[in-house]
Amino acid sequence: MNMDLKNKRQTSKNKNFGQAFGHAWDGLTTLCCNERNFRFHLVTTAVVLTAGLTMRVGYFKFLWLVLACYLVLQAEVINTLAEYLVDLTIGSQYNDLAKKIKDIAAGWVLFSTMLAIVIGLIVFGTTIIKLI
Ligand SMILES: Nc1ncnc2c1ncn2[C@@H]1O[C@H](COP(=O)(O)OP(=O)(O)OP(=O)(O)O)[C@@H](O)[C@H]1O
Numbered sequence: 001m002n003m004d005l006k007n008k009r010q011t012s013k014n015k016n017f018g019q020a021f022g023h024a025w026d027g028l029t030t031l032c033c034n035e036r037n038f039r040f041h042l043v044t045t046a047v048v049l050t051a052g053l054t055m056r057v058g059y060f061k062f063l064w065l066v067l068a069c070y071l072v073l074q075a076e077v078i079n080t081l082a083e084y085l086v087d088l089t090i091g092s093q094y095n096d097l098a099k100k101i102k103d104i105a106a107g108w109v110l111f112s113t114m115l116a117i118v119i120g121l122i123v124f125g126t127t128i129i130k131l132i
Pocket residue numbers: 037079083086090091092093094095096098099102103106
């Protein structure tokens with residue numbers, strides 16, 4: 001077996017699906033264990049989707065909630081990748097371009113969250129109005 005694979009410091013291409021799955025799982029574990037904001041968005045997703053199910057918002061509206069939560073999680077992943085890539089490239093050294101990259105990534109999380117809030121307000125708002 002390749003030494004890289006043996007000592008788990010692999011830099012070569014994945015040899016099979018199992019190995020690729022293992023690394024993808026490592027990525028998810030890293031997001032959940034190391035990224036507080038990602039955990040927060042995961043918990044929020046669970047709360048929003050549970051509320052959607054409990055309030056029986058309907059199939060179509062529930063899909064909108066799933067989409068909104070996914071949008072925020074996706075933006076958070078992009079933000080995390082931008083942070084890691086910048087830190088990997090220049091470390092803690094100040095750089096104007098690094099600031100732009102991190103700020104844009106954070107801005108996209110903010111934009112996605114605002115969009116998700118609007119979707120949530122429409123979905124839950126119209127459901128509550130129907131119930132009254
Ligand atoms: N190397 C750098 N050069 C210039 N500005 C930086 C650099 N690193 C960080 N910054 C600035 O500091 C801010 C915070 O950086 P950091 O890496 O902590 O991201 P963050 O948005 O706090 O992370 P999180 O999303 O986990 O809260 C960035 O948005 C950016 O404005």
